[in-house]
Amino acid sequence: MTRRGLILFGSLGVAWGIPYLFIKIAVGELAPEVVVLARSALAAVLLLPIAAFRHEIAPVLRRWRPMLVYTVVEMVIPWYLLSSAETRLPSSTTGLLIAAVPLAGIAVAWALGKPTQFRGWNWVGIAVGMAGVGALVGFDVHGSNLSAVAEVAVVVVGYALGPAVLAHWVPELPGVGVAAVSLAAVAVIYTPVVALRGSWPIAWPSGGVVTSIVVLAVVCSALAFVMMIALIGEIGPVRSTAITYVNPAVAIFAGVLFLSERLTIWKVLGLALVLGGSALATRHRPIPAVPLDPTVDEALAATGR
Numbered sequence: 001m002t003r004r005g006l007i008l009f010g011s012l013g014v015a016w017g018i019p020y021l022f023i024k025i026a027v028g029e030l031a032p033e034v035v036v037l038a039r040s041a042l043a044a045v046l047l048l049p050i051a052a053f054r055h056e057i058a059p060v061l062r063r064w065r066p067m068l069v070y071t072v073v074e075m076v077i078p079w080y081l082l083s084s085a086e087t088r089l090p091s092s093t094t095g096l097l098i099a100a101v102p103l104a105g106i107a108v109a110w111a112l113g114k115p116t117q118f119r120g121w122n123w124v125g126i127a128v129g130m131a132g133v134g135a136l137v138g139f140d141v142h143g144s145n146l147s148a149v150a151e152v153a154v155v156v157v158g159y160a161l162g163p164a165v166l167a168h169w170v171p172e173l174p175g176v177g178v179a180a181v182s183l184a185a186v187a188v189i190y191t192p193v194v195a196l197r198g199s200w201p202i203a204w205p206s207g208g209v210v211t212s213i214v215v216l217a218v219v220c221s222a223l224a225f226v227m228m229i230a231l232i233g234e235i236g237p238v239r240s241t242a243i244t245y246v247n248p249a250v251a252i253f254a255g256v257l258f259l260s261e262r263l264t265i266w267k268v269l270g271l272a273l274v275l276g277g278s279a280l281a282t283r284h285r286p287i288p289a290v291p292l293d294p295t296v297d298e299a300l301a302a303t304g305r
Contacts, residue, residue, distance in 0.1 A: 008231040012243055015224040017250020020091035020098075021258055022212035022220070023083055029209045031199035032083035033190055035216075040075065040186035042217035047180035047225070056177025066169040071182040074162025076189055078155040085148040085155070089141070090261040095251020096136060096270055097152045102244060102278040103129045104160035112168055121280050129277025136270035179225045245275045 026035045051057050060067055086094055103126060137149055166173065194200060205213075231243070248271055255261040 002234060005231065005234040008227055008234055009243065009246075012224060012227045012231055013246035014250055015219050015227065016243065017095065017247040018254050019216055019220040020082075020086065020095040020251045021254040022215050024086045024091040024094075024255070024259060025212040026209050026216070027083050027087050029205050030201060030213075031194075031197070032080050032087070033194050033197060034199050034201065035083045035213065036079045037187060037190040037194050038213045039079070039216040039221060040183045040190065042214070043221035044180060044183035044187055046218065046222040047176060048184060050226075051174075051177045051180035054174065054176060056174040057181060060173055060177040060181045063170045063173060066165060067173075067178070067181060068185070070162050070165045070170075070178075071185045073158045073165065075182055075186045078158040079186070081151040082155050085151040088145045088148040089152070090255055091259060092252040092255030092261050092263075092267060093136065093140060094152055095255070096248050096267060096274065097133065097149065098156060098159070098251075099244075099248035099271070099274045099278065100129060100133050100156050101159045103274075103281055104156045105164070106281060108157070108160045108164045112164055121283060125277045125280025125283065127277070129274050129281060132270045132273025132275075132277055135266055135273060140264055140266040140270065175229055176225070179221075183221065245279065248275065 023035065030038070048057070051060075082094065106126070137146075141149055166178065204210075228243075252263070252267055252271060256263045
């Protein structure tokens with residue numbers, strides 16, 4: 001890997017590993033729907049001019065139906081549930097549970113009629129990954145927080161389903177245009193939600209919360225997506241997916257370092273089992289018959305939202 005590739009890989013690993021930390025800080029003062037609205041609106045403001053300059057908005061809008069489905073399953077529902085879950089779960093636990101997305105992706109591919117030809121190690125990987133999730137939920141999550149775990153489970157499915165929707169119905173769409181239009185749509189959807197629920201903060205949030213929203217929008221959303229496209233151009237789409245296995249570790253250590261969350265043996269064991277299982281389960285998966293735009297299929301599959 002080139003020096004530029006290493007810098008992009010490391011930067012993106014951090015950018016997509018820290019959202020859970022900053023969501024945790026933000027929901028300490030803001031309602032989950034406000035966090036989603038603020039994050040998506042600011043990120044859209046940053047990306048829309050870039051997408052317009054690249055003439056990528058019109059092609060995306062012409063395919064508005066699959067784009068709407070994608071936006072709902074990838075952002076509208078998951079981002080709210082993720083923020084809601086983090087009002088009860090440690091950010092490190094949430095980030096680790098999200099690491100199960102590759103496992104859910106296998107089930108989604110099967111449901112969409114693109115089953116993978118499994119070998120022995122693939123089945124072992126699924127079993128190992130699920131054991132990691134089970135260890136985390138069974139020994140590191142209190143019983144009163146199981147509803148939050150269920151919310152994260154829906155997020156995992158949504159994150160796995162979103163890229164599959166794009167790859168199945170609109171693989172030709174440009175990546176920056178997809179991100180910009182989707183983020184704008186999320187902001188439009190959540191504006192009346194926040195208004196109807198009366199969730200606007202009655203006082204200006206603290207500096208830490210404002211900083212968290214800015215980081216979520218600028219670094220974890222807009223900049224991260226641009227970096228992912230650059231990384232794909234530097235090292236290719238297949239090698240770029242390895243970023244998926246870096247994000248959970250960053251999430252765990254960010255929570256421990258900055259929020260004083262406990263680093264339990266079950267978190268360490270869960271991390272090893274989930275990441276190892278995901279790597280085995282997705283090993284040597286066949287390339288899809290239809291060529292896909294890597295800026296869409298691979299970039300959005302890497303769970304960095």
